[in-house]
Amino acid sequence: EIVLTQSPATLSLSPGERATLSCRASQSVSSYLAWYQQKPGQAPRLLIYDASNRATGIPARFSGSGSGTDFTLTISSLEPEDFAVYYCQQRSNWPIFTFGPGTKVDIK
């Protein structure tokens, strides 16, 4: 089973700052990694698929990078609506997808 770990668990930042979130896989997932944003009371929203591709309608301030076991989601300049929980998910072990435990980005 592929295990995903995310760091940090919580990231406290101010609007306008840069956010860097990490996701590490227990074995290589190639580029089959996605990132999701979830706000309270809402369903998850796909941000990035296959490591670095922005989903339709996602602002350019969101970017993804990495391959193999180490991945990064970067939010270049935080907007007020970006404070949320972010999850990574692998699809390498298809169709058994797994999620990471999440990183909460909150307002400093």
Added chain:
Amino acid sequence: EVQLVQSGAEVKKPGESLKISCKGSGYSFTSYWIGWVRQMPGKGLEWMGIIYPGDSDTRYSPSFQGQVTISADKSISTAYLQWSSLKASDTAMYYCARKNDYGDSPGYWGQGTLVTVSS
């Protein structure tokens, strides 16, 4: 417009059975897999399993194998998640999700169905 509309919240007692639904519209229902995701209160996302509505091929994550049943009725473009005997630990929000238009990650999500199991 692609939409996944889930059935409403449920309150059940331990030992009862339950079947919740996810109706797809705005696309060819048999052409895209649908998955189910559990989110326990205050916790993260857990992938439960997946179904291909075209042929009802179903796969489960090991943690959920034998605990739930995923099915679909393509004649009414609806996928289901069911339990034969609920436990208090099944209390959670359940989401259905469909493959994105690009890549193979879940890109379309239902609004969620809250299942509460309490005596």
